[in-house]
Amino acid sequence: MLNLFEKENEFKIEFNGRTLIKHSDKSPFIFIGQGEAEYNMYRGNFDIENYLESRIPLKYFVIAKEDNDYLIKLKKCPEEKFSLKLKVGHSEGQLKIEFLENNINANRIWLRVNAKKEEKIYGCGEQLSYFNLRGKNFPLWTSEPGVGRNKNTYTTWQADVKDKAGGDYYTTNYPQPTFISTEKYYCHLESTAYLDFNFKNEGFHELEVWEIPEYLLFETGENYLEIIEKLTAFLGRQPELPDWVYNGLILGIQGGTKFVFDKKDELKEKGLKLSALWCQDWQGVKHTSFGKRLSWNWEWNQELYPELDQKIKELKEEDIRFMGYINPYVLEGKSLYQQAVEHDYLAYDSEGEIYLVDFGEFYCGVVDFTNPEAFNWYKEVIKENLIDFGLAGWMADFGEYLPTDCVLNNSKSAEIMHNAWPAIWARLNYEAVKEAGKLEEVLYFMRAGFTGNQKYCTLMWAGDQSVNWSLDDGLASVIPAALSMGMTGCGLHHSDIGGYTSLHGNIRSKELFMRWAEMAAFTPVMRTHEGNRPDDNFQFYNDREAIEHLSKMTDVYTKLKKYIKDAVKENAERGIPVQRPLFLHYEEDKRVYDLKYQYLLGRDLMVAPVYEKNKKEWSLYLPEDNWIHFWNGKEYSGGEIKVKAPLGQPPVFYRKESKYKKLFKEAAEIS
Template sequence: MSTLQNKNTQIEFIAGNNEFSLIYQQRLILRHTAQAPCLWMGKGEADIDMFRGNFSIKDRLDEKVALTDVKITAQPAGWDLHFSRGDTLSASLVLTTDDSGRLQLKVQNDNRAHNRIWLRMAAQPQDHIYGCGEQFSYFDLRGKPFPLWTSEQGVGRNKQTFVTWQADCKENAGGDYYWTFFPQPTFVSTQKFYCHVENSGYMNFDFSAADYHELAFWEDNATLRFECADSYISLLEKLTALLGRQPELPDWVYDGVTLGIQGGTEVCQHKLDVMREGGVKVNGIWAQDWSGIRMTSFGKRVMWNWKWNRDLYPQLDERIAQWKHEGVQFLSYINPYVASDRDLCAEASEQGYLTKDASGADYHVEFGEFYAGVVDLTHPEAYEWFKNVIKKNLIELGCGGWMADFGEYLPTDTFLHNGVSAEIMHNAWPALWAKCNYEALQETGKLGEVLFFMRAGYTGSQKYSTMMWAGDQNVDWSLDDGLASVIPAALSLAMSGHGLHHSDIGGYTTLFDMKRSKELLLRWCDFSAFTPMMRTHEGNRPGDNWQFDGDAETIAHFARMTSVFTHLKPYIRQAVKHNSQSGLPVMRPLFLHYEDDARTYTLKYQYLFGRDLLVAPVHEEGRSEWSLYLPQDTWINAWTGETHYGGDITVAAPLGKPPVFYRADSEWTALFGELRYL
């Protein structure tokens, strides 16, 4: 055995006869022996079928072979490792550091026909793993595989539930625990390192084995980067320095709730008046049907022709100016597809701006009783054209923001202008869509004033998406797809480098006899007051759901919780600023600040809101008390003033007073103490 060391990068490489260990800053990253090889290769053909954003993915795998033999060559900047198995199967792994001193591994199959790679990273049985984008069912990912593919999140997302079975029977839409709008090939280990993969093809990160993590790539190459730190806070700072950070939010976001309203100008005005007369602090109206509506069996759908519909919203331009003067923004809606029976699609088609099918004709996707063309964002002229649609039709109209929806529907059998396979571009598509929206703001000088929020994402969304939302939860209490699921989603995204997250108050998906109850809406409202943004949604079937103006008690509840939210404005704004400066997320797992507390690594339904508020949302029906865990510190109940010093506790949790505690030695104690009197 021989040991080679690079003191500047703290890389230690221990090599022997057909074996090696790679140690980076005292963390064992790779271990290879002929009996336990770290690299495998193979050949497969992807079988990917999409229906309305739901994907059936199979691999017709011809072979998976362990590369048992390795030849090691030292280079001035690192090491070249040549793996083989016999005379026909071989791959290379180049070990070096990038310009910022990160450990970098580049794997390449020597024969491009071998288009599958499996890399086994060393692990310890006690490791916890977090990240992989937005994960709704699990926060600690240890013990399961996580396929990484942006798609609809699924209805139910748990194969053991009746709702998921119903959705699967109808259109393969039930989903599973790993289905997500925002996957990302990034994970953080409790050994205090992160691993980020630069690829965008289909991947599967399997954390089920005790002594290794197996990363599978459906490509013939992969590039991985690693960094270590002494604390999780420092690690996130390093990760977000690599991936990018979100800008600060517009100041108006902290001034109340954004009301999701549909139905026209006067409907918006009436509901706004009712809520403000009831004492609700309103910062905006979000009217997703500003471009018109289309009725389907799923419910009321937006007309995908991104122009102001003057019939449904007469005098909207004048009303937007009036509302803005009153401190109320108008927010709209857009996505990167254009309805095939409308004029924007015809214009895009005439210019050659849509993706193509195998025959060279425009590719149209079925979206549920209507079709739409896919704007080819890889085509520079199409990209600029659609960016100008945003500038002219949304920004010039006076919109203070919009939902930049979808991004996960790119079919794998369409053909793109840049010549890259749609299978490889599929995961990258949401970040490209985010970039288009971001640049529209940047080029019009509206960054920091106008907000767009997205559900789909991937590596790069950190740079460009100004706010994420959790997508389409069921209007129910289910752990995998209801109110509870939003909490691990926010925390997983935080550990993937995106620190701004919120959700539809009350959920969205209303199918299979679901009906949003008054209690669910109020509990979700309680939770949302302790997130960076409050926003409601009527749901896809508004008539089946309890709404924010359902009765006087509901309006009064929104008045109370928007008062709580706006009271916390200076505190939330500071947390958002920290996120933009250092990547420290607004909603945080407890272990970021309590590393020595083993219990905090297992908590997925409570979080720190900024540094000094601990929130444990009530996510079960009919509860008046709630049990939670407090790490060792001096905590004060925000509603009673009672002091706690840590451990498991049970507290009263009536509607309007969710379990919230603040640290006694916080600089914000005076602000927090006033919550009791709101």
Template sequence: MEKVGFTLIALLCCYSSTVYATKDYTLKYDLTSKTLNVSLGSKLILQHSPSSSMFFVGNGQVNFREFRGNFFINNYVGDKIPATSFTVNSTANSDIISFKTEQSRVKVTLETKDSHPLVVSFVTGPFFNDFWLRVVASPDERVYGLGEQYSYLNLRGRTYPIWTREQGVGRNKSNIVTFFADNLAGGAGGDYHTTYFPQTTFVSSRNLYCHYGGYNYAEVNLQPPNFHEIYVNGPVSSFYFQSKPDLKSLVGLLTHYLGTQPKLPDWVYTGAILGVQGGTEVMLQRYNQAKQNGVPVSGLWIQDWAGVLKTSFGSRLFWNWIWNQTVYPDLDNEIKLLKGNGTRVLGYINPNLNSNGDLYTQAAKGGYLIKKSDGTPYLTDFGEFNCGTVDLTNPNARKWYKEVIQTNMIDLGLSGWMADFGEYVPADGAVFYSNQTGREVHNQWPTLWAEVNRNAIDERNVTGDVVFWMRAGSAGTSKYTTLMWAGDQNVDFSYGDGLPSTIPAALNMGMSGIGITHFDIGGYTTAAQFQKFGQALVRTEELLLRSAEAAIFTPMFRSHEGNQPKANVQFYTNDFIEKSFGRLAQIFVHISNYTKSVVRDNHDLGIPAQRPLFMEFPTDDISKSVSYQYMFGSDLLVAPVIQGNVETMNVYLPPGDWKFIWDKNEYSGHNYYNVTATMGMPPAFYKKTSEYASMFSEIQTKFPPLPLPPATTTSQPITTGSPCTSGSSSSLGGVSISLIVYMYLICVILCFSPLKSFL
């Protein structure tokens, strides 16, 4: 009889776990044992017991130190207090759980809302400023996303701070470039986690995702074997959980929830967007020469359209976004003539204004700039010139800057632009119109910047014809931006910060709901001042053409001259390089109907253009471990050459029947193959059953590689660092004195000038 009574009591305690029709999650709890489980279907999401708290609260201090977009964060953890007992109040629409801690109570609300089966909200009260949530994990679970992460595809086993900033130089702490950039350039070296676009959203191989709805500073700890821990500093927003049978549909839901990017303009697919600068005459010279050498040109990107500023370190852009008629005379007429010939002209803008410019004067007078506590504009030193930053929390400032874009860029005839920066908002010391602190608005800033650009083109009814691309981002940026780009890679083959890093970056972005991205063909970051030491970081012909090969299988084919154009090999360096570049651009155009379908799928279904192999082949175990190959759409497997001096590639093909674009032979899947990968023949396979098979098969016959001219030799770039997945590292003991001297001098220069300034 005593046992029967105890059983009845236990059943009554669990009675509140009844699942209501309006709830898509399952809550089970036992007040006697003080245990609680929250599940989506068969997947356990949250778990609480006296020995393992579901969450913790505490008090600590997060300190930020900034140097030209590089943030150094010290998170001091004071207390970390677990929850103990709890009570539950269930209704038809929600479950409200009151947890007791040592100092107070924490209210937890479980709901099904906002297109999510489980939304978890916390009210921690005024006693705490630190919060940790633990999400159930399995030891063999793989995790992807967290925005644009360059170093790894599977993020498991590391902690990722969520704070937008410069990506860093080198980004590999075992790398000599990173070492000197860290120690002699104010910490500009970066690390595996530093990125322009962090996002507190991760996708799990358990076919679920977790999205944090706030913009606070956060850290996602993916190291423990049995849980993922999300730390949030400041007021806690809601956590959104979604689960689906497969990753493709799961990511599609995430993309639509955060906001889908529009389809790209058709003109983007008609050729290369050539990064050129130097004035109207130079622009037209580059254009005419490219056309003569068979380069299909869809656009000319002139980032110096507003003029240049001479500094002791060279030419910089003059951040005053008004057409400079001295540098670009007759530009308005040339834009019309070029457009009539099928070529667009594009420009550049960022949310910062040179204090010596007309726009700064207007913005300061109108009260449109971020301010200091004394009410004067908050100025940032960008290297021999100071800038004010438009306060994007001010509706009047947003309206004014939107009209600047419309009048000075769209009405001029520009068909697009790089909407740069967005990472430099200070954590402390600045005053915003919204009365938010810098800590509160910092991560949201890129989304506000994206919205201003998008409103400018929407109101002019040119969405679908004008394209802008961004590097900085946060949750919700995808709702506004038309395109992302991977930022400032080194002009080399380093895994941490060179050409290879663009692949995990694109794949993690896609898993985070941002499916249309691309990168600078040829990279950006160059350091050639001390070539006499024989160790300069400069772009070679090989690096340029290998990156152009990879760009074929992305949504946009756009080049960049780099921060030191004269030091780098350019697409126009000689006729052979330009013809080779043009041939690759022709292949990009040839497959444009397929690329359009891939971009359309991203817009309609939320499926990213560049996808990890396991998204298309979820039951194939080998596909889960492949990081530097990807699917471009559902039919095309791409294995870009991402190292120097490569003639063949060992490529893994998932299950199915495949054809290689360079020999048309059939290959059975679930196997590795050594295939030709000589310059100009990027390894790519298509499904035998693809409706685009005939188009892919024409590549070999229509675009044979160009014969090398007798005098041409392929120089090799320096390779800084090793694959992040290899576990190997560079040793300072083996570095030559000339390299150390060289890097020291480079870093001395970098101490006084941000990398983006070498224009």
């Protein structure tokens, strides 16, 4: 039900009993202005300066009724012409505020959504430092998240000083202008420009956009499950995972045919269940000061991987798949780059030269996906060089590096296209797989995203965490990352077991790897990564105890196949995330709204990963229910508890009334 109440100098918009917009001449809900931005990108990290020329409140308004909609004209002073025209309407349960006319040359807008002091906010894409976003502002711009992501740490300081890559609490591969409020509504702003959502003020949330957006959308629900179901019906939903994924670990390994397949045989003999070999260097390697990188020419490298075409067939007979790597850029001087140049498939700079992006001691061309011919060419590269060759999946990396000063085929500003790029990249992968008839067989996973990724990406991953215990960029950070993604409509999420980034003294330890593996066993997908400096960091396959530990956790994961598959199916059908914040099922418990390092896996499993080193016990919170300790069978009724947490037995509990309790007992008995 939409109601617009108007009296002298003020109005408010109510929707389904919630006051969402309040406006008066003393406290307007909308400001417009002009600004000029300067973007400096260094290897995917952005330094953005905004020179604000004006910010003008639109205090004065006229409202007219048109059928079931309201037309609102706003201006800054009585004697001037109207500056902005809005249409407020509702249909199919949604409140939509459309921006129809802009008669002033504005390229900045600030919108205020009514707020309450005690309100909590979740979402805005993948947020790794905060889950409840209240009290902070969040710039929404896809980029490298940065190393460390906390300006108070030595690692971040070193990364800033030496690499221009330190990051901050809000930097993320996957931002999105969508949030869910504890007032039980979702809000989505349709724009791909730079945005900043500010949740610091007690009485309003201020949404800043560096263009006039298309619309602002709200939808309400009686509970959070209903709200997420409605949000994902609007955004789209991820498909189910291929069945082979649940058969074991996706082993991240590289180094060529002999090394990879010898290790595979060795690990299988030691009892490690494998669902796939993920060899990101299948197309060759490059060595840089950052570490081992890849040769970005997306075709089989026969020198490094001789006989791979035959080996992939042999693997499948063992019920193991082979996975690779691709991204939206082509390495200067290589065969795909030359093809792209010949057919005019690359983006240009302002001087009419091919735009080359610095990816860290090597340069690449940007395949211009706004050119339909280039888009279709790259789909054929995926279909022919990856799918037809036999790959069952790949990391569809990057997507966040589109320079804001490149010139695109569609003539749109790259500043506006930058945030849109990851979703376009996701759609390209989706269409390639669908056209090949492989949607139920192929798994690709991405780190970058924006509005629209939901329906085009089979799996998200948390990006390049540091190989340490830091809250903002280590093991702990992937928990709020998964939860915030779930509240933004992406319910399938996982991370590199052991992390990825080893810089400025960060070296992966055996304990960190083992704790990360414990957590991964209670996520939709288990996958390891050797990291950017494999030789410097702990690798489990060189350690007997770590192999046994990983084998046990993988056995637990495979034993839970039925339960996890059912949760994944629910995500595909209803949009309910696999990893869930506790308040999705315990709304009345005020304590759970601020928990960001615990989650429910499906409905019935409570997971509280150990994210600090040298811990033998762990404190956590259980909402009121009948809980059974996963490993020892002890019963709990809720509240703050402390439990023993030796390696191999992470704090996990299941609901006593669960229909899967027999399965949980069997999984816990694995030794």
